Structure formats: C-alpha cells, structure tokens
Amino acid sequence: MKLDTRLVYGLLVCVLLISAPHASHLPLWVSSLSAVLLGWRAYLAYSNKPLPPRWLLLAVVAGSLLGILLSFHTLFGREAGVTLLILLAALKLLELRSARDATIVIYLACFVIITRFFYSQSLLTALLMLVTLLVIVTTWIHLQSTGLSLRPRLRIASVMLLQAIPLTLILFVLFPRVQGPLWGLPQDAYTSSGLDDKMSPGSVSNLTLSDAVAFRVAFKDKPPQRGQMYWRGPVLWDFDGHTWTTGPIRFGRLKPVQLDNLAFPIDYTVTLEPHNKNWLFALEMPTRISVPAGMTFDFQVQQKLPVTSRLRYDAHSQLGFRANAEEDLRQLQRALMLPRGLNPQAQKLAAEWRASAVTGEAVMRTALDYFSREGFQYSLSPAPAGEQEIDDFLFVTRKGFCEHYASSFVFLMRAAGVPARVVTGYQGGEYNDLGNYYIVRQSDAHAWAEVWLRGRGWVRVDPTAAIAPARVELGVAAALPASDSAALPLIVQAQSPGLIGLPPWLINLRFNLDTLTNQWNQWVLGYNPERQFAFLTRMGMEAITWQRMAFTMLGGVALLVGIFTLFMLRQLAVRNTDEALRLYLKFCRKLASKGIERDAHEGPQDFAARAAQMQPKLAPAIADITARYVALRYGNQTDKEVLAALRRAVRNF
C-alpha cells in the first residue's frame, strides 16, 4: 500500500515540529543528520521515488547508535534517549510503507513532545505544544480518511482539541498528584546553573553573564533596602590557594547555632527555581522556614534532598542579629587556616596590620581602607593571575570581581589572625512592580566575607562594597565600568538607571512577561501535592483524600462529556429547518382540531379545496394560507415578507 503524498508531508511537518526545538541542545551532528533525513524524505515524496532499501536504513541506524555512544557514552539517560527518539522518528519516515508505520510515527511524535519539557516548560513551550498537537491530530485524521482535504481536517482537529481543553483543566486540577520521583532519576535529569559549593576566580563573574532567574521573592510587608538584601548561600571554609570549598559539613557535633540581639524582622515568600543542590536561599539571618530544612552550624539553610523542582517556601529573617558570639574553638581554628607558603607578600602585609592594630575590628577596618585607597578596580575581566593568586591580585593587577575581593579579604584576615570565611549567595534583586515581587537572577550572584569578632560574633563584611558601593546599592551593571557591562545580558544592563538602557516600554513589557511567567510558574508548573491541597481547600473541598479527588474528577469529566454529547448529537437531530413547511403543518394541526384532517396523499391544493367546502366561512383564509405556502415551497421563493405574512396568517387563523 502506498501512502498519500500529502500524508507524508503532514508527517514530515509533525516530526520537524517535535525535533526543531531540541536543536539548541543536541549535538550538531544529530541536528544535521535529522535535517538531512527529513530533507531526503521530502525529496523522495516530491519526486515520487521509491523508499531506500532496508539495509541502508539499518546502516544509518547502526551509525546513529554508534554516534550516540560516542557523544554521550551511553544509550540511556535523558540526552541520549531524546537523541535516539528524534533520530528514530526521522528514520521511521524513510520506512513509511503502511498505515501502521504512519500510526507509529504519530505515537512517537506525541511522545517526543514530552521530552521537550525536560528543558523548558515555559508559556511559549506550552503554546508550541498546542500548535504541534493541532498539526499531529490533523495529520492523524488524514491517516484515517484518505482524501479528506486540509480544511475540514483542521476543523475537526480544532474541535477535538477545544473539547479536550476544559476536560484537561478538570483532570489537571483534580488528578491526585504524587510527588515524584517514583524511582531513581538518571544523573542528568536536571540541568542546573547556579551557585556551586566551591569558588575560584571567575566562577561568580561567569554566573553574572546569565539572566536566568534564580528565585523570586514576595515580601509580606515593606521590603528591606537593597543594600540589606544578602541572600545567604553556601559558606566556604577551606582554601587551597586557588579554590574555596565548603569542606565537610558537620551536623550535630558542634554546638547549635545561637542568634541573639535580633532586630528588624522580615517575612517573605521565596519561589526557588530548581538548582539541583541542597541549599535554600534566605535573607541573612533566617530564623524560620516553612519547609522541612535544617540550619547548619554556619547558618546555611539546607534540605536533605536536592531541589529538583520549583520550590516555594515562606521564610522569616532578622536583619539585625548577633551570630554565634560564643563560637566553638575548633571552628575558630578552622577559620584561621591558610595554605602553607603561598602569597608571602599578603602574609607580610597582614602581619604588619596585626602588629599595629589591637582588635580584630581594627584589622578589618584597615583592610577595607586598604581596598578603597589603593586604586582597586571592579571588573568582569581581570588580568590572569599567576601561581601566587592573592599576591598578584593585591599588588599587581588590582582588578577583579567580587570573588577576588572576598577571597583576598578573607585571606588577609586569616593571615592577620582574625577568623574569617567566605559566604556566597545573591545580593539585591530587581523589583517587578506589576507583580509586586523581586526577581533575583544569576547575574545577582555575589560573594562576601564574614569575620568573627569577640563579643559580636560573625559579622558580614562586603569588601566589594568598599571599592564599588554601587554594586550593593544599584546592582552589578551600575557598578561595572561601561566597557565591562556591555558583556552583561541585556536584561541586567537595563536594571541600572544610570546606563543608557532600553526604552521604558520594553522594560514594561519585560515586567509584564515576567509577571505572567511568575503566575504560570506558581499555578501551572508549581502545582504539586501541597498546592493542590491548598487550592482544593480554598475551593471548599473538605476532607481531601485521593479517592475523593478521583471521584470528583471522574464526576466532572462525565458531566462535561455528557454536555458535549448533547451538543454533538443535536447536530444529527432531524429537524425541520424549512420554516414554511413548519408553519403549514401548524396550520394543518389547527384545521385538524376543527375536524378537517389532511390525508397523507392529499396535496395542499386538493386539501384546501376540500377544507373550504367543509368550512365555507374559513374558505378565504384557507385559500390565502395555501397560496402563500405553495408560492414559498414550490415557487422557489424565499421572500422574507411572504414568509412573515404566512406566519401572521397562520397565527391569526
């Protein structure tokens, strides 16, 4: 059996629509091979040539498998699986011999759409999904009705999808949700870009180039000053001369954290994008959080499992605090450790400060003075450093980003005998006045320092603020020199009012879009078991169990299907659309009630003559109605006035 060429084109469009969005992350050879296969198939269909022999296809399949093995080192896992499915769909088109093959392509297409959601679940992706579904269903109908032209197929497919949308809404809201995963996920199930648990020169400045959203924050009351918005992330203790790392986390073996002298409480809700790490972000210092998470000895909020789906939590922080005024000695010792023999100049400088200053606080001030006085520059593109990184930065290049300042500051503090550590996280945020929330992006990533001072505990020190106060007050774009900020994402550049930014309407549009995205994220993508429970409770459902949800869901679906059935079957009902006939039959019923019944064989004229004979008084009216009816029905007249006259006459009869 040879399949209709138009059907082949339809299937080609389906496969193209499902494969194209994957092109951005697939290896180039996969996209190219896929394009070549589709092009080849289109050419064969166009020129009406026979399909390639099976051995050739098998060779291509074997080659693809080999390529996938070489590219991904496995045939399983997410990336390799998606690649395999996309290539198989294209190859199946070259083996399109029967209706069964076409059905397989359609099913495969439906399935491949879902793989797209590993990478993006945005509103745009959802719209593309609807368009793709419309094309697939239209093609599918073609498969079942050879020769039906595009327009009726498109109409039927649209009707079917439009009917499915309200049903889907019911299922989406009420389908009992289970928190995944059901089984172990492959390692590469989630891509993440975000802060790491280590920091080396360049790691934060690289992040700054991304405008991806890290989390969104809605404050319950008045938001804090931008300069107060330090979103605490991983705390880094151990330094090897190049990289700072968290080192081993020791739960429980140390004294519990103490926070006192609390002031300036603040409540807010964070919607955290999945970043595949255990930590959550909160303003310094967090005291309560609404999800099960613990606080480490160095005030990091962590949960047991990595954040693999969008997480929403309420948090409570105190902007004024005294943290661990009595610190464990082992901790303080750890906060003084330095790699041996590195950066002698910095060590020497620190030793001088230590000799001249009495307290840790005085040393800290000297260091900050040093940074602001000695002509340091805030830059995204520092000169490469040599073996002695800190020395090179402090005495030669004097150009760097926040990780350089945090790193060298902590180094100097430790060398001067003041316990210190590096804290990474985000600083600031962009206010969206349409949605009344803050957007914190990867470009807000930041690193600062904490020193331990006797009697004051751990105190936050931001050396970056010493050389570029604008970073903290206005954001990264305002703090960088113009030549550097051009490298920032457009969105981040526009945040700074001082820069030649984008036109206001574009900024407005951007906020509108982000508000929409936020709603989408909260209500569609973030619809998890807790959200479902909260929503159904708000809708007035009591004693929510999965059985109850399932029954309500099935009931709703049955009701809606019933309504659809009524509407759909009404289109089949035999109804008299001929108004003239309807009126005439009414006239006949009226006569019948007077005892004059029309026989089945009697035409209108004969019947009128007989009726007039039986009821001479009514003769003129009978003749009038009959004449109008005959004119309308047999005279091919569809005059509105005649019809209206007939209606009047019958009514008055």
Added chain:
Amino acid sequence: MPDTVLAALRQQFRTWLFRPKIDSGTVTLNQRRIFIIPTRQGIGFVVVLLVMLLGDINYNLSLGYVLTFLLGTTALMTMLHTFRNMAQLEIRAGHAEAVFAGDTAQFVFHFHNNGRLARYHIVLHDADGHSVTFDLPARQSTQVKLPIPAVRRGWLESGRLTLLTEFPLGLYHAWSYLQFDTRCLIYPRPAAPQPLPVGSAQSGAGKFNVAGDEDFSGLRSYVAGDAIPRIAWKALAREQGLQVKQFSAQQGQELWLEWALLPAHPAERKLEILTRWVLDADAQGLLYGLRLPDLELSPQQGVSHRAECLRALALCGLPK
C-alpha cells in the same frame, strides 16, 4: 466438554446481542444498532499515555501532565466522534441489476444523512470482505454500490453486511449490522460463441413475415432495446419519429432454443450454451423461444423477452 458449552453460550450471547434480523424498508442507525469498541491502535495509544503519565509523575513535569491529559481526553472524546460519524444515518436497499456469473454484482444502497454534519470514511462490507468506502455530505442522499463478485447463477443474497467506521483517529471501531432482504439475480455464465441451432426451426407457422435480417419489409416504430444500426435515420430526418427498419427472415420461422438439443452436456453447461444462444438470437433480432425441462417460453423478441429467458435460465432447477 465445558468448552463446547461455553462456546454455545457465547454463540447464544452473540445471537442475543446482535439479533440478526432481516431489515426491510428504511433502517435508521440508532444507538441500539451501533456497537463500539477500542481498536488495537486504541489500546496501544492508552499504553503510550500511561508511559507518558509515569514520566510526568517521576520527573514532576507539570506541562507533561497537561499534554498527557490533552491527548487522553482527546482520545476519550474520539469515541463520541466515531459514534456520531455513523449515528442517525438512514439506509434503504436499492435494486441490484442482474449480471452474468463471473461478473460483479453491484448492490445498491441509498444512504441519507439528515444531519448538519458530514460523515467521513464509512466502510460497508460483506462477510467475505468485499467492501466499499464512502463519505456522506451533510443533508444529502448518497447512492453506494457494494460490488460482490457473482460466482454462481441464481439468487445472490447480500447477506449480513457490516457498516463500520473508525474515523477520526482510528482509536475506536464502531459498527452496525445490516441485513436487507435484497438480492441480485445472476444469469448463467454465457458459453463461448456457438452457432445457433439450425435444426430446431419449425415450419408451418410462417404465414406472415417473421422478423429476420435479409429483406427489408418496412418500418415500425422504435421500441426500447432495438439495435441502433436498425434505426431509420432518414425517416427521423423527415421528422417521422424514431422508426426502425424491419427485415423479413428468409427462413421466416421461429427459432426454438431447447434443453433437449444438448444431451451430451452436464446441466450447468447446457444452461451456459442456452444463455449464449439467447444472447446471440437476441442480437440478431430473431424470433426465439426457450424450452427448458420445467418451463417453456413461446417465441418472441425484445428486451423483456430476453430478460425473461435469462431469468428462466438463471433459476432453472433452483427455488424461485
């Protein structure tokens, strides 16, 4: 033993469920007449959906849920669309023209679609798999011809027919049984051309001119079925109406086509040769009669006589 009991019960159930009943007049397909079950593709699609749902749950893909539910509810609604594609159709059996054995009988059915909705890709097939596929536009009657090869002479019954559709997605199979009391007459297969029997001519009856094809003997008015070459075109040109030239046969006699003339052949073969003779005699415009063991048709000519002869041959020895 239980197997046979079970099979018998199943047969009973099917008999009860599908109630084979001879339909006459107009049949309207209401919900009691339409059956619907998922096809194998339909079940396959459910499996695909279940795999997708597992993926959604495992990977927390909210948009995946949306897609799965959209496809699932579309598949659900397809059942209604498939059912609707057949519901409320009105069907009436038409007349099937007689054909010769070896040809294809065309059973005619009149489908009337009274609704505002066009119906697509409906299949009508018989028990042996002969089928016809058609669309039915909205508010129209459509004549559908189901071709069934005519193998043997006699009456060919359409038998129990199945009307089915899997439109629009092939996920469901909706069908209805139709058993009309319609039948098609099958004439015997004509034997290879044979000379007409000569010896059967009977003399004595030819006192008047018998139609033949040697000598022109005048004009008579046209009767449907007369051979085109015999039309008197000149007369037509003189506006004398449609006339046919008449010739008188030299033999001037009737031709009897007799069963008894063919003793050496088996019965079916005899019928085939007789059929050939009837056709040839008719083509030559002869006056011919047919004598079968159980029936005798006196010599005549014309279309209706030919049909009567062929019918007699078709049903010879068979119940009428």
